[in-house]
Amino acid sequence: MKYWRVPLDADQIEVTRGIVHIVAERCKGCGYCIAFCPRDVLEVSPRYNAKGYHPPQVKRADECVNCHYCEIICPDFAIYSVEASADLV
Amino acid sequence: MNKTKERNEHPLDELLRTDRIPHIWCPGCGIGTAFSASLVAMKTSAIDLQKTVMVSGIGCSGRGAGYIKLDSYHTTHGRAIPFATGMKLANPELNVVVFSGDGDLFAIGGNHFIHAARRNIDLTVVCVNNFNYGMTGGQAAATTPCNARTTTTPRGNPETPFNLPFMAFAAGASYVARWTILHTRDLTKSVEEALLRRGFSFIEVLAPCPTSYGRRNKQKPLDTLKAYQERTVIKHACHPAEVQLDFERGITLGKFFDLERPTFLDMYDRTCRPQERIEKSEAV
Numbered sequence: 001m002k003y004w005r006v007p008l009d010a011d012q013i014e015v016t017r018g019i020v021h022i023v024a025e026r027c028k029g030c031g032y033c034i035a036f037c038p039r040d041v042l043e044v045s046p047r048y049n050a051k052g053y054h055p056p057q058v059k060r061a062d063e064c065v066n067c068h069y070c071e072i073i074c075p076d077f078a079i080y081s082v083e084a085s086a087d088l089v
Numbered sequence: 090m091n092k093t094k095e096r097n098e099h100p101l102d103e104l105l106r107t108d109r110i111p112h113i114w115c116p117g118c119g120i121g122t123a124f125s126a127s128l129v130a131m132k133t134s135a136i137d138l139q140k141t142v143m144v145s146g147i148g149c150s151g152r153g154a155g156y157i158k159l160d161s162y163h164t165t166h167g168r169a170i171p172f173a174t175g176m177k178l179a180n181p182e183l184n185v186v187v188f189s190g191d192g193d194l195f196a197i198g199g200n201h202f203i204h205a206a207r208r209n210i211d212l213t214v215v216c217v218n219n220f221n222y223g224m225t226g227g228q229a230a231a232t233t234p235c236n237a238r239t240t241t242t243p244r245g246n247p248e249t250p251f252n253l254p255f256m257a258f259a260a261g262a263s264y265v266a267r268w269t270i271l272h273t274r275d276l277t278k279s280v281e282e283a284l285l286r287r288g289f290s291f292i293e294v295l296a297p298c299p300t301s302y303g304r305r306n307k308q309k310p311l312d313t314l315k316a317y318q319e320r321t322v323i324k325h326a327c328h329p330a331e332v333q334l335d336f337e338r339g340i341t342l343g344k345f346f347d348l349e350r351p352t353f354l355d356m357y358d359r360t361c362r363p364q365e366r367i368e369k370s371e372a373v
Contacts, residue, residue, distance in 0.1 A: 023097055028116035035311055036271070053116065072129065072273040075121025076111060077099045 017084035018066025020058050026078035029053035033070035033079050039063040042070065104128045104138075106158050113152060117303075117310030119270035119296025120190075123217045124153050126273050126294075127188060130280035131159075141184040144173040146193035149224045149298075150217040153188040167198030170205045173212050181354055184213070184284060191218040191232040195251055199231070206260035206289045208353040213283045213290045216253065219298035227301025234335065238305040250334070253293045258329040258346050263288030265329060265346040269295040269317040272342060279344060288352050295340070 007013070020041060027049055034042045034056050041064045045057035056079065058064075064081060071080040099105075105128075114120050131141060143161040145154035146169035154161035164172040173185045187194070194202050194216050205212060221239050222228040229239040229246050232253065236245040254265045264286045268276040276294060283290035297303055297313035308316070316336055325343040332341040351359075358365070 023099060025097075026099075026111050028111065030117040030310055032117075032122075032311070032314065036314070051111070069273075071100070072126065072277065073122055073270070075114060075118060075125070075270075077101055077105065077121070077125060080099055 016066045017062075018064040018068075018081040019061070019084050020064055020070065020079065020081045022055055022057070023078045024049045024055040025051075026076045027053055027055035028076050028078075029055065030075065031056075032073045032075070036073055037070055038067060039065060101125060101128050101132075104132065104158055106156055109156055112156055114149060115298075115300045117297060117299040118149070118223075119219065119294070119298075120150050120153070120217050122270040122273060123150075123215065123276070123294040123296055124156065124188065126270075126277045127153075127186065127215055127280050128157065130277045130284060131186070133277070134281040134284045136184050136284055140182055141186065142173075142176060143186045143188055144169045144176070145187070146189040146198060147224075148190040148193045148222070149219070150188060150190035151193060167193055167196070167201065169193060170198060170201040170212070170214070174201075174205055174208075174210050177210055177212060178354070181211075185211075186284070187212055187214045189214075189216060190223075191216055191220070191253070192222045192230045195253065195256075196231045203256070203260045206257055206262040206291065209261055209263060209288045209350060209356075210353045211287055211289070213280070213286075213292075215280060215283075215292050215294060217294050217296050218253065219296045219302060220250075221298060221302040223298045223301045227298075227305060233302075237302070239302065240305070252329070252332060252334070254291070254332050254345050255329040257289075257291040261289070261350075262291045262346070263348060263350060264290035264292075264344075266291070266344040267293040267295070267332065267342050269314075269321060269340070269342065270297070271314050271317040272321075272323075275323075275342075282344075282347075286347070287349060295334075 042056040043059040044054050066081050143154050143157050145151040147166035154163040169187045169189045173187050177185045228241045232250045233246045257265045266279045297310045299310040321340045321342050323343045329345045
């Protein structure tokens, strides 16, 4: 996303980092998480899951800001994100 | 330290009967999102989940009761609200959530809905509106938009659909809102408010039905969501009579009405059990 000006307190804002987890076997390949991710983190994976759908895969892991939108739009409880620091410990 | 290590537990798994997941809803169906938004709202609203019941009728959305790991009832067709009413009156401590579809709540169960709203029974009704009878093969329902094609209206639907928020408002509901599955955060917040609101709360959730409705109206699931993104207007406190639902002219979303009034149990106690009320107030 491009801003036409930088917020005055931009240097004080800490951007959260997230890690996306995909439960591939639950996915039905609707593509909502891929289409509506605000940071364009996900893409269609070439591999199949057991039901024959293409689950998403993480394309740009560093871009995730842990907004949870993929988690709440997913109709199949197949994707979620956790905050990076908590996960890396 | 593997950043992408496989994890198989979802944050909502504690509220799901995971042995039944993946659920039966089709790829791209919006019911799953509406269901997960309801579960998140139940978690975040901090209501006692041991005293929360989900009631569903028949239809695709009616399967919701089978997937939640709380007390739940999968009732007969159209009769989710009568079951819920009975449960609430027998045990007023319960938080009763009705999660069902438009065909169930408004076609066969239409009168039950009207009268529950009129009596202002303390229920939370989440109605997933996918514009047709999805489970039986995509027949025209009471909510199918005019000119839409379904199995039973191959040349377009000649009928005018129900305006569900207006009906709920006119019948006397305390809380009326409409969202789509794309507006998941607003939807979750709305369900949360409705759970905490005393009285009859009604939330209509627009959801794509790619297999039945979408296929006959040339709407791929992502197209439907794009339409939700482009043609919806959020107007809080809009009068329900002016609420639009038209894929060409626009779809009005928002919280249309929110006003507390005495529930059925309050009125019943006041009218039929005045003695007990006096004793209770003396005890306090």
